[in-house]
Amino acid sequence: MSDKPHQNLAIIGHVDHGKSTLVGRLLYETGSVPEHVIEQHREEAEEKGKGGFEFAYVMDNLAEERERGVTIDIAHQEFDTDEYYFTIVDCPGHRDFVKNMITGASQADNAVLVVAADDGVAPQTREHVFLARTLGINELIIGINKMDLVDYEESSYNDVVEEVKELLNQVRFDTDDTTFVPISAFEGDNIAEESENTPWYDGQILLAALNDLPASEPPTDAPLRLPIQDVYTISGIGTVPVGRLETGVMNTGDNVSFQPSDVGGEVKTIEMHHEEVPKAEPGDNVGFNVRGIGKDDIRRGDVCGPADDPPTVAETFQAQVVVMQHPSVITAGYTPVFHAHTAQVACTIESIDQKIDPSTGEIAEENPDFIKSGDAAVVTVRPQKPLSIEPSGEIPELGSFAIRDMGQTIAAGKVLSVNER
Secondary structure, three states, X not given: XXXXXXXXXXXXXXXXXXXXXXXXXXXXXXXXXXXXXXXXXXXXXXXXXXXXXXXXXHHOOOHHHHHHXXXXXXXXXXXXXXXXXXXXXXXXXXXXXXXXXXXXXXXXXXXXXEEEOOOOOOHHHHHHHHHHHHOOOOEEEEEEEOHHHHOOOHHHHHHHHHHHHHHHHHOOOOOOOOEEEEOEOOOOEOOOOOOOOOOOOOOOOXXXXXXXXXXXXXXXXXXXXXEEEEEEEEOOOEEEEEEEOOEOOEEOOOEEEEEOOOEEEEEEEEEEOOEEEOEEOOOOEEEEEEOOOOOOOOOOOOEEEEOOOOOOEEEEEEEEEEEOOOOOOEOOOOOOEEEEOOEEEEEEEEEEEEEEOOOOOOEEEEOOOOEOOOOEEEEEEEEOOOEEOOOOOOOHHHOEEEEEEOOEEEEEEEEEEEEEO
16 A cells, blocks of 8 residues: 555546546556556457557456456556555446446546547436536546547547536536546557647646545544445454445444444454454455354444444435436336445335436426436435435435346435434
């Protein structure tokens, strides 16, 4: 780990607009991928008749992805700039991978939106920007990519910038502070050094814009919240829950409570990267052992918090949702699966309270009969089995969710308020 502050950076945008190539280029330019690895990928790409995909190959290192030429999993890659130590959350652009995009974006502090100069704003550009907004990403850097394909024309760049600004204004992103950079991830223009091909551009290059991102305050002063990913039994230690600490701090000796399983005990040991540590902070992936907790007492989807301020368990909750895709309409009584942190729980939409105009955020209609694709709404939700979830205004890290049905992500949202059980 570097001693620089850490940032999670989401790379978002439409499929084929060059996200993977950009990520590969960033890793290469910051020395995170050695030259010989790129060479190896170059040879492999040419053998498969995909010359030019070498940087993308750095990211898409799953064999299946190479065959399909598509990014599937969220690959976590790391690189250093002068200011920050970044983890890239590469968010797949493909429609059926939007769920990964949601989990990726909900972990990110800031995002780079990639828009191809020869294609402009495409359907997924809209969807990703809308999601980024709903899921609380604050700063967007816009990379207008593939400038080499439009002969580095300033007019082509300006046209796309205007198009993107219009989209950002629709979802109330502040465009005054947004940085736009004309880039070619493939050729390397304006990524790590100024390009001679864009003499008309006098703004920051991409790495400089990344260095200038505001530092995110780690949420250490919030109450401890650690969603459980898995529970193991390790000989000589006992039951070891594993997860990523989202907020607060965990110290050995702390009394903790797991909700909604409603069991608790004292933290005996905390392990990170197979080493014992006295405490864990936000972003740390840890395994820990709690006195008196057995393997069957807790499960994935539980959230660990302080015994005297335990995680909230919802009887019902009110949430703002954005419907991305649904074949028909959504009405009260609909029961899809909600994915919140590590929990997956079927929840019933009890009532649709308001329809929101997604471009302004104003209330468009009170108590509508239904909502459909493209709509934003405030709904009241009743989990079918106990679910620990928090208002996003209090603990944003545990306040966002995705809604899945029929094998796809149909909506995303954030919790406004919780009616505790």
